[in-house]
Amino acid sequence: MQNKRHIVNIALIGFMGTGKTSVGKLVAEQLHFDYLDTDEMIQSATGKTIAEIFKNEGEKNFRELEEKVVEEISVRTKTVVSTGGGLPVNPNNLATLKSHALVVCLWASPEKIWERVKNQSHRPLLHDENPQQKIRELLAAREPFYKKADVLLNTELRSLREVAQQVVHQFRLESARR
Numbered sequence: 356m357q358n359k360r361h362i363v364n365i366a367l368i369g370f371m372g373t374g375k376t377s378v379g380k381l382v383a384e385q386l387h388f389d390y391l392d393t394d395e396m397i398q399s400a401t402g403k404t405i406a407e408i409f410k411n412e413g414e415k416n417f418r419e420l421e422e423k424v425v426e427e428i429s430v431r432t433k434t435v436v437s438t439g440g441g442l443p444v445n446p447n448n449l450a451t452l453k454s455h456a457l458v459v460c461l462w463a464s465p466e467k468i469w470e471r472v473k474n475q476s477h478r479p480l481l482h483d484e485n486p487q488q489k490i491r492e493l494l495a496a497r498e499p500f501y502k503k504a505d506v507l508l509n510t511e512l513r514s515l516r517e518v519a520q521q522v523v524h525q526f527r528l529e530s531a532r533r
């Protein structure tokens with residue numbers, strides 16, 4: 356898959372609370388690209404919220420829906436896609452994204468992530484007795500997958516706008532190389 360890459364899109368991967376949605380929208384605006392969000396695609400295809408899918412059908416089912424939308428996105432051009440935090444753990448998803456998109460991972464420490472998500476309640480995986488511990492565990496388990504991105508961007512000391520600028524810059528570098 357890797358050597359047949361035709362990079363016309365940008366995919367943002369990374370843990371919950373790293374700013375994928377906000378940054379993705381800013382990047383799409385700057386490049387005049389379309390914007391997609393895998394969670395939103397799943398919600399509109401099923402008519403259910405992510406929390407409802409987790410609760411009624413289970414995480415496995417949700418992961419299958421994720422793989423399906425990743426396939427759908429592969430026909431797009433000039434699109435920025437923000438992905439759910441667990442999506443790159445499935446190697447098929449990362450391979451599909453890499454075939455058409457520059458894959459950028461937004462990174463932050465567990466402490467920073469907790470600070471950003473603690474007042475939000477829509478993420479089923481953080482409905483846990485000890486959400487801080489859960490963040491540390493999930494992040495550690497996912498780190499090797501996130502590190503397979505083309506570009507790793509630490510978001511801690513940058514504003515959302517600065518992160519978006521970096522993503523645009525990396526995409527332009529990539530386009531210039533082709």
Ligand code: S3P
Pocket residue numbers: 369370371372375394405438439440441442477478479480
């Ligand atoms: C998940 C992250 C969520 C959403 C779902 C599962 C995860 O997306 O896909 O709740 O496994 O980390 P965000 O990363 O946009 O919060």
